[in-house]
Amino acid sequence: MPYVSPKTLASAAGVSESSIKRWCDQGVIATEKTAGGHRRITLASATEYLRKMGRSVAPQLIGLPLRSHEASSATSDMSQQFLNAIVLGDEEACRQIIFQSHLTGESASRIFDEIITPAFRCIGTGWECDEVEIYQERRACGTCLRIIGEWQQRIPSSPANAPLAIGGSVESDPYSLPTAMVETVLQQLGWRSKSLGSRLPFETLIAAVRDLKPDLLWLSVSHLDDEQQFLDGYRSFYQAIDGIVPIVIGGRALTEHVRQRIHYTCFCDNLQHLESFTNTLVRSHRQRLSRRALTPINVSTVPKKARRKETRNDSTKDH
Ligand code: B12
Missing domain, CATH: 1.10.1240.10 (Methionine synthase domain)
Structure with missing residues (x-):
């Protein structure tokens, strides 16, 4: 049976932890005690309490x-x-x-x-x-x-000409589930997608973009030891790859504060957002290809700057 701590319930309800503990002790909130004397509140009792209080609360705050x-x-x-x-x-x-x-x-x-x-x-x-x-x-x-x-x-392997996505988690981030999930979602959508793993320094990400020439790069950021160090590293990385690949980012540590300070193509709260984004990307890529079929363009004669601009126009969000 899942439980909620007084601290978590307090932040979900917007009251102090000591008030929650007092109400637990007074029996206002049904509470059990562990052998060690810690108060524990079942999810059912936490939900009931929030409902009685008429609190509008994000259920995920209490793990629901x-x-x-x-x-x-x-x-x-x-x-x-x-x-x-x-x-x-x-x-x-x-x-x-x-x-x-x-x-x-x-x-x-x-x-x-x-x-x-x-x-x-x-x-x-x-x-x-x-x-x-x-x-x-x-x-x-x-x-x-x-x-x-x-x-x-x-999942059947994608053909060799399917778009390639690579990615992983950044240097200070040991979390491996998000990146394994991103890899699977993209494979399911027909991409050749390869996770590079966790704890990747930015230098190696630059090398991977240079060597593998992906059509998409994902970064998962669930934990940052030092925000400023991340921002500095990310900025050098972004400069080095010079807009040649769309970057999709996600993860708990990418707060609005962090996101406002970096450039990227798309931020996703979850994997369903990733699915919508990549579908848009693939659609616009196909449209561009069919427009090109009507008016043949010799890519090698297009100045490098213009080619770069075209890639950037794929973005749903870039700032
Ligand atoms: C498993 C786990 C660990 C494992 C991870 C092992 C592994 N191999 O991955 C390990 C042991 C490393 C760990 C360590 C710690 N953990 Co921990 N951990 C968790 C736990 C239970 C699950 C994390 C997880 O993988 N969730 C599943 C993923 C898929 O969910 P998600 O991250 O929310 O990702 C979704 C979206 O954000 C998005 N997304 C994420 N990345 C990306 C990327 C892209 C490109 C896209 C499109 C989308 C996307 O899609 C996902 C699906 O919807 C969480 C609880 C929680 N709330 O998540 C605690 C939790 C994150 N850990 C916590 C803590 C405190 C720690 C430690 C400090 C504990 C300690 N004292 O050592 C250390 C810190 C280590 C560090 N340096 O960060 C706290 C963090 C509290 C806080 N305020 O930051 C949590 C919230 C637990 C808690 N309730 O207290 N942990």
Whole structure:
């Protein structure tokens, strides 16, 4: 059963942690106590309390799956089942939930955004209030990476002329699930997509762009040790690649404050946004190709600057 800490509930409700603890002790919020004397509040009791308070709260703040039109009750049920199975280490059940959802027509992006990611948010909340052991979190990551690997094996390989996407997480970022998910979503969409892994220094990203000449580069940024160091490194990287490849970025550490200080083609909150963006990119690429078929252009006679400008015009967002 997932639990919420008094601290998390306090920030979700916009009240102080000490008020929450007092209401727990007075029985206003149904609370259990661990053997060590820590208060623990079930998600059901936290939700009930927020409802009674008439608070409008983002459910993901307390580790609940999104309830908006984006998340059907079917995927949130699946997410709950996936959470139970992955915390218990029941890998076979996890595999079945993921592959069955896919077989019943859910896209990879939706399965990742609405089944797996909310489950990991609950694991994070559970870890924070001592309800999920560190080994359970580590095991959950391993299980999930294995299942994603098996999923990739089932995706037919893309033809050699399919667009190429490469990417990974930046130097200070050990998180591997987001990048494995991006790689899979793009493969599912017919891209040749190759993860370069986690903790990539910017210098090696520059070398990868130079050597592999991708059509898209993704960067996942879930954790930054030093924001200024990241901004400096990113700026040199952006200058070095000189607009030759669209850059799609995502991840928890890319706050508005950070995003305002860097240049990129598109920021995605989740993988469904990535899917929409890449579909737009592919459509506009096809349109350009068919326009070129009508008016043949010899690319080698187009000045380099103009070619660069054309690539930049693909962007849905560039600032
Ligand atoms: C697993 C995990 C770890 C593992 C990761 C292992 C691995 N191999 O990946 C490890 C052990 C490294 C870890 C370490 C720590 N963790 Co941790 N971790 C988590 C956990 C439970 C899951 C993270 C995850 O992978 N989620 C699944 C991914 C897919 O979800 P996501 O990141 O939200 O990504 C979505 C979008 O952002 C987007 N996206 C992300 N990247 C990109 C990129 C592109 C291109 C696109 C298009 C989209 C996109 O799409 C995804 C799907 O929708 C989270 C809980 C949580 N809330 O997520 C805590 C959590 C992030 N960890 C936390 C903490 C505190 C830590 C540690 C400090 C713990 C410690 N004391 O050591 C360290 C810090 C290490 C570091 N240097 O960063 C806190 C962070 C709190 C905060 N305010 O920042 C969290 C929130 C847990 C909690 N509730 O307290 N952690």
